[in-house]
Structures are given as structure tokens and as C-alpha cells.
Amino acid sequence: MKRNHYLFVSLFLLAAGTLGGCSSKEATSATGDQVILVGTQNDYPPFAFADDNNELTGYDIEVVKAIDEKLDGYEFEFVAVPWDSMFLALESNKIQAIADQVAKTPERQAKYLFTDESYFAAETVIAVKSGREDIQTVEDLEGKAVGALAGDSYTLLLEEYNETAKTPIDLKYSESGNPSEILQDVQNGRVDAYVNDPIMIDAVLEKNDLGVEIVGQPLVNDDMGIVLKNGEQGEELKALVDPILEQLKQDGTLAKLSNKWTGGEYIPE
Template structure:
């Protein structure tokens, strides 16, 4: 337990240092252009939505959506900060970042604590992934008593945690220390985990990249809309009011559909 605590603290301290250094360069850029810099948190290991490319630059669908917003938003410059998922909301609450673009589902619990854009920029599904050839798992009920990989605080884990409150036999959630979906899927392949619940596009991207013997089974459990997240308060309200009209325009002019096809192979844009 202590090891996990010190690891989390170390990661967050590194995050603070990284953002502080980024803040220095941001201030210089803001001074030169007169723009206000908004730091946007996202992961660097969640393809095809947000990940580091071969040049260690953040890219992916979510990143390019924010860049498209940035192009149309005068007076502001968006800069990206790679943040581990388990530190993402802590970084937002402490103003180390001012927004999150990381496939965050609009759950009622999150909407009570944070501001979301009214306009959603992606429609996501929730599916079950198991080792190829396994036939005993098809539904969420089949996960009862099974070992299922989980990331603390993500919408897929929250779904399973909520299910456990009424399950005859709780799902045995195994929380990842690394926070890396690729490692969780590798554990599904080698049998250390029975299943993983997440988005099918991300799962398929990881499977293709790593050539894993894992497959998606059954029907989608849930459909979710994703939004950009901000901290509640005057700053967040102002940013939300600026972003929403641009997101609506990007949806109407087909920009979001084009980006979705580019990164996911299909148009997964909410109406």
C-alpha cells in the first residue's frame, strides 16, 4: 500500500514539475502573441484518441479536435500536457491543467463535480474483451466472479463498480498500477485476467499494434457521449462558453466526421 502511495505521489510531483516547465514556455509564448495559454490534459498511451507518436508528440483524435478548436479561437493558445489517467482530475482541480480532452464520458456523477461542454465530440461504446476463443463470457452478468482489468475512475470501471452494488457475485476488479490499457489487454491474453471492459476502437487499435490474441465479444454494454471537461467556476464557465459554439460548428461543417474517419475508420459523432 505504501509503495502505491509513494508511486502516486512521485508521479504527481513529476507532473507538477513538467507543467511548471511547460508554464514557463507558455508564458513566453503568451507574451509574444498576447494569447492566454490553456493547458489541456490528455493521456499519451490511449490510441487512437490520445498517444505519443514516433517523435514523442501527442496526437490522435482528441488532440486534433482540440487543435481544430484552437485554430478558430482568437486570443487563446491550447497546449497539451501528458497526464496519467489516475492524476487527470487531480491536475484539473489544482489548476495544473485547465481542461481535459481524453475521451471522458458525461456521467451524472462527473457532471455534478465538473463542467462539460454541452456539445459532445464523440459517441463511444462500452464492450467486453476476452482471450480469443473464449466462449463463457458474452454479457456483464458473465463477468460475475471473474477477474476483470480496471483503471480507477474511468467510466468503464465506474460502470462495473455500480454493477457490483447489486450483483449476486461481485466482479473481481483488478486495478492497474500502470494505468496502461495495453498492459491490461496483455494480461487478458496471457490469462492473468479474464476480461477487460473498454471502448472497442481503442481495444482494436491496441490489438492490431501488439498482435494480441484478444477479441471483443457480445453486444455493447453502454453508449456514451464524450465532452471536453473543465473545472467548475468562472474560468471554466468562460472557457466552456467559448468552446461550445466552435464544437457545434465543427460538427456541422463535417470537420469532426473527417477526423473521426481519419483516426477510427468511421463517423462516431453524436447528433
């Protein structure tokens, strides 16, 4: 079995040029493997977050590690990147892949390279202050203040809704880029609601003991894929990673990891 080293690299090192100026073909590990820098958030439990030892962990992290165990010639190292900088880091080659619950939307697939195989099936729900009864559907959000993160699939859904809405949703874009802070804003009444993944929401609510609850039915369902840097190396990696993801799905590894981190099997068919 190949020897793996997992590195938690802070973004300021990339910005300073320590790693940002070299391609992964130029970066090799001690074993001679090509290093692929994988961007992910450090505050999106239970998928990608920093634990008490400040090490990245979570479902997405362990999926990538499971892929790396079966992939010779490459070594994955994790880079903590804020969501609003994630795709810019990919485009500028500061990272060569993203594993961060990225939904495979048509717009993103037209611009970025996704694995054909998805590794998680996510829902989109509405969260409001506990006891609030006037919001159940996306139509109920019209004219109300809703917390948002620029560029994520949940915000894009609401932005698209606003294009035809009689009364647009008042999207309040977070400066911190931190979902837990938006959920605190929901509890404190600074915004009326937040739209995101129910598993992440439940994890944050439990950790922070917030008076927020999920209401109504899921708005949409999305399949999540690994995003790779466009180009020859990305295409090469995609051809190698897709069969491994399929294998991890068939042998039950993804289901096992999903149960471990989310309490259920949310694996695309």
C-alpha cells in the same frame, strides 16, 4: 488565421512546479494569448497517444487543435497526464481542461464543468482471450477477474454493477494505468476480461498483435465532452467552445477527423 504552438509538456515538470503554480491567466504565449493547459493521456490510441517522434496526436488532440484554430485570445498546450492523476491535476489547476475521451456521466457533471456539445459517441464492450466462449455479457463477468483503471467510466460501470450483483466482479485495478498492459494480461490469462472502448481496443490489438477479441453486444453508449476547470475562466471558455464544437460538427470537420482516426463517423447527433 491565428498562429498556434502545441507543446507536449511532461507531468514531472508540472509536479516540479514549473507550470503547476501559475494559473492560465498568468501564463501567456508569445502572441499574448492566454495559455490553456489541456491534459490527455499519451497511451490511448487512436484518441490520444505519443507517436514515433514522441509528439501527442490522435482524434482528441486534433479536435482541440481544430477548436484552437477558430478561438482567438487563447492558446492550447497539451500535457501528458496519467489517467489516475488527470482530475487531480484539473482540480489543482495544473491543467485547465481535459480532452481524453471523458464520458459525461451524471457524477462527473455534478463535480466538473463539461462542454454541452459532445465530440464523440463511444461504446463500451467486453474483450477476452481469443476463443473464449463463456463470457458474452456483463452477467458472465460475475466472479471473474476483470482488469480495471480506477476512476474511468468503464470501471465505474462495473463498480455500480457490483453494488447489486449476487456475485461481484473481481476488479483488478491496474497499477500502471496503461490499457495496453491490461489487454496483455487478458491474453496471458492474468485476468479474464477487460471492459473499454472497442476502437481503442482494436488499435492496441493491431499494434501489439494480441490474441484478444471483443465479444457480445455493447454494454452502454456514452457521449464524450471536453472537461474544463470550474470557475470564471472555465465558464468563459465553455461559452466560446460550445459554438465552435457545434460548427465543427455541422461543417463535417468532426466526421472527417473521426473517419481519419477511427475508420467511422462516431459523432453524437
